[in-house]
Amino acid sequence: MTSSPQAPVLAVDHLTVSFEADGGLVPAVRGTAFELHRGRVLALVGESGSGKSVTATAVLGLLPDNARVGGSIRLNGEELLGTTPARLRQVRGGEIGTIFQEPMTALNPVFTVGAQIAEAIRAHREVSRRDAGDQVVRLLTTVGLSDPARIAGAYPHELSGGQLQRAMIAMAISCDPVVLIADEPTTALDVTVQAGILELLRDLGRRLDTAILLITHDMGVVADLADDVVVMKDGEVVETAPVLDIFEAPQHEYTQNLLQAVPRLPELSLDSPDSPGTDFDGTALVRIEDVVVTYQGRHRAGAVRAVDGIDLHIEAGEVLGLVGESGSGKSTIGRALAGLVPVTSGRLEVAGIDVAAASRKAFRGARTLRGIRTRMGIVFQDPASSLNPRHTIGASIAEPLTLHSDLRGPALQQRVAELVDAVRLPADFAGRYPHEMSGGQRQRVAIARALALNPALLIADEPTSALDVSVQAAILRLLKDLQTRFGFGCLFISHDLAVVEQLADRVAVMHHGRIVEQGPTARVLRAPQQLYTQRLLAAAPVADPALQRRRRQAWYELTTQP
Amino acid sequence: MRTRRHPRQFLADRWAVAGGVVVAGFLLVAATASALTAVEGQDPYTYHLDALDDTGRPVGFGGGISGTHWFGVEPLTGRDLFAIVTHGAQTSLTVGLAATVIAMLIGVLVGVTAGFFGGWYDRLVSRAIDVLYGFPYLVFMIALGAVVSAKFPRTWLVVLVIGAFGWPTVARVVRGQTLALKHRTFVVASTAMGAGPGHVLVRQILPHLGVTIIVYTTILIPGLIGVEAALSFLGVGVPAPTPSWGRSIGEGVGWVQTDPMFLVFPGGALFAITLAFNLLGDGLRDLLDPRSVRRRPEAGARP
Numbered sequence: 001m002t003s004s005p006q007a008p009v010l011a012v013d014h015l016t017v018s019f020e021a022d023g024g025l026v027p028a029v030r031g032t033a034f035e036l037h038r039g040r041v042l043a044l045v046g047e048s049g050s051g052k053s054v055t056a057t058a059v060l061g062l063l064p065d066n067a068r069v070g071g072s073i074r075l076n077g078e079e080l081l082g083t084t085p086a087r088l089r090q091v092r093g094g095e096i097g098t099i100f101q102e103p104m105t106a107l108n109p110v111f112t113v114g115a116q117i118a119e120a121i122r123a124h125r126e127v128s129r130r131d132a133g134d135q136v137v138r139l140l141t142t143v144g145l146s147d148p149a150r151i152a153g154a155y156p157h158e159l160s161g162g163q164l165q166r167a168m169i170a171m172a173i174s175c176d177p178v179v180l181i182a183d184e185p186t187t188a189l190d191v192t193v194q195a196g197i198l199e200l201l202r203d204l205g206r207r208l209d210t211a212i213l214l215i216t217h218d219m220g221v222v223a224d225l226a227d228d229v230v231v232m233k234d235g236e237v238v239e240t241a242p243v244l245d246i247f248e249a250p251q252h253e254y255t256q257n258l259l260q261a262v263p264r265l266p267e268l269s270l271d272s273p274d275s276p277g278t279d280f281d282g283t284a285l286v287r288i289e290d291v292v293v294t295y296q297g298r299h300r301a302g303a304v305r306a307v308d309g310i311d312l313h314i315e316a317g318e319v320l321g322l323v324g325e326s327g328s329g330k331s332t333i334g335r336a337l338a339g340l341v342p343v344t345s346g347r348l349e350v351a352g353i354d355v356a357a358a359s360r361k362a363f364r365g366a367r368t369l370r371g372i373r374t375r376m377g378i379v380f381q382d383p384a385s386s387l388n389p390r391h392t393i394g395a396s397i398a399e400p401l402t403l404h405s406d407l408r409g410p411a412l413q414q415r416v417a418e419l420v421d422a423v424r425l426p427a428d429f430a431g432r433y434p435h436e437m438s439g440g441q442r443q444r445v446a447i448a449r450a451l452a453l454n455p456a457l458l459i460a461d462e463p464t465s466a467l468d469v470s471v472q473a474a475i476l477r478l479l480k481d482l483q484t485r486f487g488f489g490c491l492f493i494s495h496d497l498a499v500v501e502q503l504a505d506r507v508a509v510m511h512h513g514r515i516v517e518q519g520p521t522a523r524v525l526r527a528p529q530q531l532y533t534q535r536l537l538a539a540a541p542v543a544d545p546a547l548q549r550r551r552r553q554a555w556y557e558l559t560t561q562p
Numbered sequence: 563m564r565t566r567r568h569p570r571q572f573l574a575d576r577w578a579v580a581g582g583v584v585v586a587g588f589l590l591v592a593a594t595a596s597a598l599t600a601v602e603g604q605d606p607y608t609y610h611l612d613a614l615d616d617t618g619r620p621v622g623f624g625g626g627i628s629g630t631h632w633f634g635v636e637p638l639t640g641r642d643l644f645a646i647v648t649h650g651a652q653t654s655l656t657v658g659l660a661a662t663v664i665a666m667l668i669g670v671l672v673g674v675t676a677g678f679f680g681g682w683y684d685r686l687v688s689r690a691i692d693v694l695y696g697f698p699y700l701v702f703m704i705a706l707g708a709v710v711s712a713k714f715p716r717t718w719l720v721v722l723v724i725g726a727f728g729w730p731t732v733a734r735v736v737r738g739q740t741l742a743l744k745h746r747t748f749v750v751a752s753t754a755m756g757a758g759p760g761h762v763l764v765r766q767i768l769p770h771l772g773v774t775i776i777v778y779t780t781i782l783i784p785g786l787i788g789v790e791a792a793l794s795f796l797g798v799g800v801p802a803p804t805p806s807w808g809r810s811i812g813e814g815v816g817w818v819q820t821d822p823m824f825l826v827f828p829g830g831a832l833f834a835i836t837l838a839f840n841l842l843g844d845g846l847r848d849l850l851d852p853r854s855v856r857r858r859p860e861a862g863a864r865p
């Protein structure tokens with residue numbers, strides 16, 4: 001097998017990993033097998049807990065001490081399991097390069113980017129300091145950074161996430177690895193940046209003839225980059241197939257469900273101008289006029305304008321999707337609506353009450369704010385941290401009721417039971433604690449709590465971005481059902497255009513604190529008018545290789561436009 | 563699952579268990595001091611001049627250790643040393659515990675409010691803490707002892723003063739934790755639901771400070787017992803003839819050449835109890851502090 005011309009660069013066979021915990025063994029990976037070939041991209045796909053990251057860590061020999069590994073991992077025919085630590089150090093960074101999920105934390109903040117890449121080179125090769133420096137500049141050019149000399153001399157905090165990830169990739173390819181492991185390389189990045197990084201990885205794989213092991217949970221990324229796909233679930237491989245087969249004819253039930261759960265964007269048409277919809281009748285639930293929110297910088301360094309003069313309105317019973325990349329100010333809008341962030345100037349009314357004015361007055365405004373908060377509910381991004389870990393689910397859901405209503409005793413229990421039932425959780429969950437539940441169940445609890453007072457407005461700040469796709473689909477369905485049932489108005493904040501498409505009646509796109517475009521969902525997402533919206537839409541990968549190829553082409557044309 | 567593992571983990575920490583046993587033993591001795599000395603047939607106040615020679619030195623082995631005087635007697639007076647040490651435990655623990663309660667109350671109250679409300683109040687409190695840190699409290703207490711009216715019970719004056727100087731550390735730690743908790747999403751969520759500051763403080767923040775409060779209490783107690791002993795050593799602590807380890811140690815230093823056991827018994831007791839409380843506190847911190855718990859990396863985790 002190792003002598004055939006098509007020999008795999010990396011062959012993983014019957015890999016098992018289990019962790020010793022509490023005197024027992026907890027299996028994390030049970031019998032994974034796959035092969036990596038030169039110039040091809042293999043995607044390892046699965047939801048959290050599927051064992052995909054553990055598999056990659058096992059290949060690098062970086063598992064913690066309490067891990068027990070079995071099976072075989074062969075690099076060019078050489079067994080890596082059980083080799084000496086010295087040999088493993090040679091392999092790591094030498095023959096296998098790694099790209100991590102968080103470029104911000106993977107680089108040391110006290111050294112320049114160039115010094116860190118040079119260190120990686122000198123760890124594996126005998127080169128002079130000067131030659132290493134030249135090589136760094138060459139590598140940074142290779143990964144598509146336009147000003148390599150400046151980037152090499154910069155510290156990590158001076159660069160953007162996309163630049164850092166490119167620098168990380170430069171470090172990973174610095175010793176001409178035969179295998180590149182990319183562990184969720186774009187999860188921490190915005191879609192427009194992600195598209196660029198994916199393009200770079202595709203190009204590098206082809207140019208350097210490297211085998212890439214791509215670990216991801218995002219089927220859109222898989223459709224964009226992968227040649228072959230391995231689907232994992234609960235530590236086992238459920239399906240291995242070329243990318244087109246996976247998407248067109250998934251064999252395993254789990255793969256089918258996974259693909260079904262991925263929210264889809266409509267086909268993009270960039271050249272069909274529609275008349276922009278104007279359907280504003282003046283009885284808005286939320287009215288935002290020329291609102292500015294500034295954050296005071298430290299040491300009087302000057303204020304940052306997070307929200308820079310925006311106009312929005314939400315009708316009663318309407319779902320407004322607020323879309324934007326990180327730092328666009330979309331979450332600040334949500335917080336300003338709840339009175340959690342003082343509004344610098346402008347009008348911000350919820351149900352006819354001026355929240356902007358109340359948020360500016362520390363003491364007199366508090367009463368007004370407390371009043372308005374009975375009319376709104378908030379669902380936060382991370383359900384794990386938005387519930388008090390020391391309170392039972394029942395107590396958490398009851399909190400707004402004890403604060404604002406006279407319900408006590410059995411009547412309160414009754415209402416909590418109703419809410420638990422409304423979010424489709426079993427009735428006995430009221431006595432449980434957050435750590436005894438899954439992420440999706442916790443988010444259901446957070447939704448039940450937000451709806452406890454029958455609010456007129458629900459603010460949902462990225463409610464599904466910490467969840468797996470299959471769970472996300474269920475939560476979105478639940479939100480839609482509840483919205484039709486209770487008819488609350490909703491501000492739905494998300495970075496994911498496909499998620500917004502499923503739920504929102506209207507969409508507003510934010511960029512650098514301003515609204516770039518707003519209108520009916522179908523119009524904005526199908527036929528965007530503004531260049532930024534077009535780029536944003538074209539950059540979002542969809543879970544369909546053929547369709548994704550067309551979108552990639554569109555994105556390429558848009559970004560190369562002057 | 564966590565609660566079930568705690569007692570087992572704690573028992574695995576032999577030093578902490580030993581500390582706990584010693585602390586429990588001292589508490590028992592302090593509570594039954596009068597009964598114990600009654601068994602011996604002595605009390606801490608009666609002079610036994612017959613147990614001394616002409617120079618005031620106790621007669622016999624180890625400072626007069628015998629069946630009637632288990633730890634020997636005090637030089638010059640002949641008072642029973644066992645009675646003094648056991649009753650001294652009473653004094654030390656009463657002062658140490660009462661002062662700790664005062665220090666914890668002030669510290670938690672000040673720390674939580676400063677961290678939660680912030681602004682000028684926080685700045686004022688933080689500066690006050692800085693000033694207290696740099697304050698020469700021993701000199702202050704000596705001066706206070708001379709100024710305060712003699713009618714005020716001395717023991718409680720000592721308790722008040724020690725407590726009033728013991729809180730800054732606690733306040734600093736609690737303030738820091740509150741600052742971190744204030745920005746946790748569940749606290750923001752509670753505010754967004756319309757909860758007032760009182761509700762957020764009591765329902766959301768205080769329960770999370772419980773561990774810190776327990777651990778700091780056990781660490782503060784030996785420190786404050788030490789402060790009481792230091793004050794009594796200097797002669798400004800609890801007044802004579804109330805038995806106190808600190809005063810006995812102070813007097814024992816002068817007799818260390820001729821009657822070393824007079825220093826060894828009270829000194830050993832003070833050493834044992836402070837060490838035991840510190841071991842117990844360290845064990846509790848390792849046990850309860852979530853930061854000292856190592857977790858297995860989650861398989862395939864993403865943020």
